[in-house]
Amino acid sequence: MVVTLVTRDAARLEFPCASGQDVLGAAEAAGLYPPAMCHEGSCGMCQARVVEGAYEMGPHTESAMPAGPGGVLLCRCLPQGDVTIELPCTDAQVGRHKIPVREAEIEAMAQAGAGAVALTLRLRPDAELGLAVDFIPGQYMELTILGTETRRAYSLANLPNWEGRLDFIIRLQPGGAFSSWLGERAAVGDVLNVRGPLGHFVLDESSPRPRCLVGGGCGMAPLLSMLRHMADFQDSQPVHLIYGANREDELLPAEELDALRAALPQLGVTLSVWRPGPGWTGFSGTSADALDAYLATAAETPDIYVCGPPRMMEAVMSTAQRRGVPEAQIFAERVQS
Numbered sequence: 001m002v003v004t005l006v007t008r009d010a011a012r013l014e015f016p017c018a019s020g021q022d023v024l025g026a027a028e029a030a031g032l033y034p035p036a037m038c039h040e041g042s043c044g045m046c047q048a049r050v051v052e053g054a055y056e057m058g059p060h061t062e063s064a065m066p067a068g069p070g071g072v073l074l075c076r077c078l079p080q081g082d083v084t085i086e087l088p089c090t091d092a093q094v095g096r097h098k099i100p101v102r103e104a105e106i107e108a109m110a111q112a113g114a115g116a117v118a119l120t121l122r123l124r125p126d127a128e129l130g131l132a133v134d135f136i137p138g139q140y141m142e143l144t145i146l147g148t149e150t151r152r153a154y155s156l157a158n159l160p161n162w163e164g165r166l167d168f169i170i171r172l173q174p175g176g177a178f179s180s181w182l183g184e185r186a187a188v189g190d191v192l193n194v195r196g197p198l199g200h201f202v203l204d205e206s207s208p209r210p211r212c213l214v215g216g217g218c219g220m221a222p223l224l225s226m227l228r229h230m231a232d233f234q235d236s237q238p239v240h241l242i243y244g245a246n247r248e249d250e251l252l253p254a255e256e257l258d259a260l261r262a263a264l265p266q267l268g269v270t271l272s273v274w275r276p277g278p279g280w281t282g283f284s285g286t287s288a289d290a291l292d293a294y295l296a297t298a299a300e301t302p303d304i305y306v307c308g309p310p311r312m313m314e315a316v317m318s319t320a321q322r323r324g325v326p327e328a329q330i331f332a333e334r335v336q337s
C-alpha cells in the first residue's frame, strides 16, 4: 500500500505502508516525522484528514480526534489500501531527522507562583551530541519519567545553551500523572528521558510588526523564552506581554518580570487577574479581556502569540478576530491541561 501525505503548502510525500501498520509508524520508518507526541491516540498532536482511500481507526481517545469527515489520528490510522491524507502543517514542519532522545537529571525544583514548579534539568553528557541544547525559543520537549509510560510535553523557558540546561515552568494539575510525580515524589538527581526539540510555535522574525504575547495558566514558559531571546539579541521590535492568572498568587514572581523589563526597555506588560483580592491594582479580568483593551488603543495591529489552555485560547482568538487581527498574524500553541 502507498500513503501520500499532502502538506498545507501542497508538497506530496509518498511512502509504503504494510498491512496492519499505522500511518505514523510507516512515515517514521520512511524518515518522515510529522508533528506527533504520544503515539497512542490520546494527545491529538497527529491530527490529519483522509481525503481518498479506505482506512480503519485503532483504539484512541475520542476527544483527541479532529471533527469532520475523514478526520484521523495518524498514529491510529490503519490504511486498507492506498490512501491520500491532508496534513495541517507545511512541508518544512515535517521533520526529516529522528528527534534525539537524551537522559537528563533534575538539578533544581522551586516554586514558581502558587501551584507551579520551576524545574531545571541538566543533560547527561553524550559522546555524539555533547551537551548542546539547541532549539528555537517557543519549542517544547517531551519528558518521560524513567520506568513509566508517563510522557508529557513541556515548553522550554530558557535559551539554547552549551551547558545542557533545560528550564521548564510546570503548573501542577490536581490528580495529573506527571504533576503528582513532580509535586510529591520527584527529587534532585532523578533522571528523565528528554525528546526534542519539537513544535513550531516560534517568533516570525521576518515580520516588521509589533508583537503581543498572550499567556495564561501553564502557557508562560515559551513566551518567557521568546522574550529572553529578544533581550539576548537586543531586538528593538515593540513587544507587549499579557499574562493572565486566576489569582494574584498564581502570577510569576515579580523578579522575573523586572529582569525582563530591564533587559528589554520597550517591553510593555499587562498582568490580568480574573478573581483579584481587594488590594489588586492591576487589570481585572481574563487575558482575553486584557487583549481586547490593548487592541482597542494599539496604534498598529500586532502579531499575536498566544499560549495556554484550550478555553483561554479560544477566548483570545475570538477577541483577536473581532478586533480585526488577520488569521495569518495569530500564532498559537495549545497546551492541554
Ligand SMILES: Cc1cc2nc3c(=O)[nH]c(=O)nc-3n(C[C@H](O)[C@H](O)[C@H](O)COP(=O)(O)OP(=O)(O)OC[C@H]3O[C@@H](n4cnc5c(N)ncnc54)[C@H](O)[C@@H]3O)c2cc1C
Pocket (backbone or CB within 6 Å): 140, 152, 153, 154, 155, 156, 168, 169, 170, 171, 172, 173, 174, 175, 176, 177, 178, 179, 180, 199, 218, 219, 220, 221, 222, 333, 334, 335, 336, 337
Ligand atoms: C505543546 C505543549 C506544551 C506544553 N507546555 C506546558 C508547560 O510549559 N507547562 C505546563 O505546565 N504544561 C504544559 N503542557 C501541558 C502538559 O503537557 C500536561 O498536559 C500537563 O502538565 C498535565 O499533565 P499531567 O500528567 O499532570 O496530567 P494528566 O494525567 O495528563 O491529567 C490531566 C488532567 O486530567 C485529570 N485527569 C487525569 N485522569 C483523569 C481521570 N481518569 N478522570 C478525571 N480526570 C482525570 C487530571 O486531574 C488533570 O487535571 C504542554 C502541553 C503541550 C501539548
Ligand code: FES
Pocket (backbone or CB within 6 Å): 036, 037, 038, 039, 040, 041, 042, 043, 044, 045, 046, 047, 064, 073, 074, 075, 076
Ligand atoms: S501522536 Fe498523540 S494522538 Fe497521535
